[in-house]
Amino acid sequence: AQTVTQSQPEMSVQEAETVTLSCTYDTSESDYYLFWYKQPPSRQMILVIRQEAYKQQNATENRFSVNFQKAAKSFSLKISDSQLGDAAMYFCAYCDGGSNYKLTFGKGTLLTVNP
Amino acid sequence: DTGVSQDPRHKITKRGQNVTFRCDPISEHNRLYWYRQTLGQGPEFLTYFQNEAQLEKSRLLSDRFSAERPKGSFSTLEIQRTEQGDSAMYLCASSLSSGNRNQPQHFGDGTRLSIL
Numbered sequence: 001a002q003t004v005t006q007s008q009p010e011m012s013v014q015e016a017e018t019v020t021l022s023c024t025y026d027t028s029e030s031d032y033y034l035f036w037y038k039q040p041p042s043r044q045m046i047l048v049i050r051q052e053a054y055k056q057q058n059a060t061e062n063r064f065s066v067n068f069q070k071a072a073k074s075f076s077l078k079i080s081d082s083q084l085g086d087a088a089m090y091f092c093a094y095c096d097g098g099s100n101y102k103l104t105f106g107k108g109t110l111l112t113v114n115p
Numbered sequence: 116d117t118g119v120s121q122d123p124r125h126k127i128t129k130r131g132q133n134v135t136f137r138c139d140p141i142s143e144h145n146r147l148y149w150y151r152q153t154l155g156q157g158p159e160f161l162t163y164f165q166n167e168a169q170l171e172k173s174r175l176l177s178d179r180f181s182a183e184r185p186k187g188s189f190s191t192l193e194i195q196r197t198e199q200g201d202s203a204m205y206l207c208a209s210s211l212s213s214g215n216r217n218q219p220q221h222f223g224d225g226t227r228l229s230i231l
Contacts, residue, residue, distance in 0.1 A: 045222040105157030
């Protein structure tokens with residue numbers, strides 16, 4: 001079974017600084033997707049960024065970028081120029097490729113942004 | 116795009132009662148998922164529909180749980196004879212399948228169930 005591990009229960013960053021959240025996963029599949037989702041307090045889960053395993057280029061979305069190391073099964077999220085609105089629980093998630101469907105989530109990292 | 120809608124937002128009930136939650140997916144999405152999230156944990160997969168067909172149920176989904184998606188539109192999740200351990204946030208998500216590639220799942224706000 002696939003597993004997703006987030007080893008940092010909590011992280012903090014100063015506003016405008018850069019922070020990196022870690023994620024490792026375990027799978028025997030070669031075709032899969034990896035995601036970072038953001039869940040603000042009492043609000044819905046929002047997709048931050050997605051990486052397809054067959055793509056070597058790291059995904060980027062504005063201030064958010066990933067470092068995807070397929071051989072090491074590592075998928076970290078870098079948030080640049082952190083903003084107060086980035087404060088949330090961040091979940092790393094895995095999904096088999098092809099016609100598969102279900103997401104396997106890590107336990108999450110609570111990010112605090114200090115003004 | 117009105118997003119995924121879940122109702123109610125919060126449900127408080129006594130142990131042993133039955134509860135039913137509703138999820139309205141994004142209109143063009145053919146896939147619908149239910150997850151359960153307990154405090155301090157990431158969401159865990161419960162079940163999944165492709166149109167009206169329920170294609171997989173997790174072992175987390177005991178026989179007290181039943182989900183339906185009539186006509187492939189909205190879905191309901193019913194829990195019978197609720198137990199303390201059922202207290203959690205129940206999340207619904209939807210996505211559009213495109214050939215054999217799955218599109219990202221969009222989540223609703225969730226229904227928080229509290230068992231007294």
